[in-house]
Amino acid sequence: MDWETMKKQQPTVFQMLERSFEKNRLAHAYIFEGTRGAGKKETAILLAQRMFCSKHHRTVPCGSCKDCTRIRHGNHPDVLLVEPDGKSIKKGQVEQLQKEFGYKGMESSTKVYIVNDSDKMTASAANSLLKFLEEPEGETLAILLTENIHFLLETVISRSQVLTFAPPSYERKAKLLVSEGVGESVAPLLARLPDHLLERYNEDKEWIVQGRSLVIQLTEEALNRPHQMLLTLQDKWLAHFKDREELDAGLDLLLFWYRDLLTVRHEETGLAFPEQRDQLKAEAFQRTELEVTSQLQAVLEAKRQLQANVNPQLLMERLLLRLQEGL
Ligand SMILES: [Zn+2]
Known part of the structure; x- marks a missing residue:
């Protein structure tokens, strides 16, 4: 899925993101909330690509350079994806993430982490993440994805910019x-x-x-x-x-x-x-x-x-x- 295609499906979200890029005022943490199939994960990946792509045109990542390709395939060292391990996201997973981001000088100072189904974080995992949100190291961008934003800690929500995705079309x-x-x-x-x-x-x-x-x-x-x-x-x-x-x-x-x-x-x-x-x-x-x-x-x-x-x-x-x- 490329930027322009996703933008047609989620114009409000993409206009927001584009404006933030143009003004160089990207938030440190985003919450993408919306129903299944709305394109939250695709958008998170596009956003990560835009952060690293060296051949981007304005806000649009090229989609084919080395960075874009590695991010799409999930093997970019500075872009990490956390998903529920079984039914929940556990404290250990968040700590592991912080540890990996702790290593300096991997490829750049920019780092992106995407937490899928972030409402499935256990209370201790969420508290651990909260510390991370409060003290971001360098250019860290957190993207939390959720279908149930009311299950997220109020303190996590208040430290993030919430972007609401429209429900997916039938097609x-x-x-x-x-x-x-x-x-x-x-x-x-x-x-x-x-x-x-x-x-x-x-x-x-x-x-x-x-x-x-x-x-x-x-x-x-x-x-x-x-x-x-x-x-x-x-x-x-x-x-x-x-x-x-x-x-x-x-x-x-x-x-x-x-x-x-x-x-x-x-x-x-x-x-x-x-x-x-x-x-x-x-x-x-x-x-x-x-x-x-x-x-x-x-x-x-x-x-x-x-x-x-x-x-x-x-x-x-x-x-x-x-x-x-x-x-
Ligand atoms: Zn690229």
Whole structure:
């Protein structure tokens, strides 16, 4: 990931950093806070590269010199990354870091350390780090990354400049999932699920894959073979989305389909069902925008009824009727 690409995703953060570089007023410690996949670690690495790169252009590191390459590969002697050892970051790890930075004249006086998941520091590790923040040696830059800033010591926060990262876009989240081994067809759907559901179904992707097929089948039937829908509902849908929580996730998948139907009218990217682009376009051509909006509202209404304990089968039967009529 290069500077310009990350800047497009996190413009506020990068404008801040660029301004600090231009005014030569970089903080000694930064806290990068934001959700998973927001690009905190990539940004920390870019910042470290910028500190050492001899061929940088203004604030942008070249990305290919010896320093940039070593930092990217994690083997630059003056850039250290600390990660949780098991469930926590222990005092010994922070002490080890201080010891390594204690050696003088390694390559330069500038040193950068990045602490990933810094909220996982034990109390003694955090206190040890605090001393380090209070008495930085030379040009030391600390970058603490966290998804839960409220778990950090108040004293650590007050000594750092906090930069808040915007949540990642669906595309970015999907790419991250693909890099973790999720199939390309299902990643855009998983990326759109709320975090608690993503965590639950990330372990059981086959369930989402099958749910995805059911949505494709049901929406196709709503358009071309409405008499089939009740059968599919009985035989497949209710057997797959068994309890309320599962049915709610099923309705989410359905919702993504109708959102795609609105999107595909204007653009072809950013779809939750990218592999069904042709089917979506064909369907979008047969429905008016008003009809699709009303279908979208029908699904949202079903989600509300589900929360209000309406019988799932009854709720789904009503919904299917509205979906096929497009009213
Ligand atoms: Zn460079």
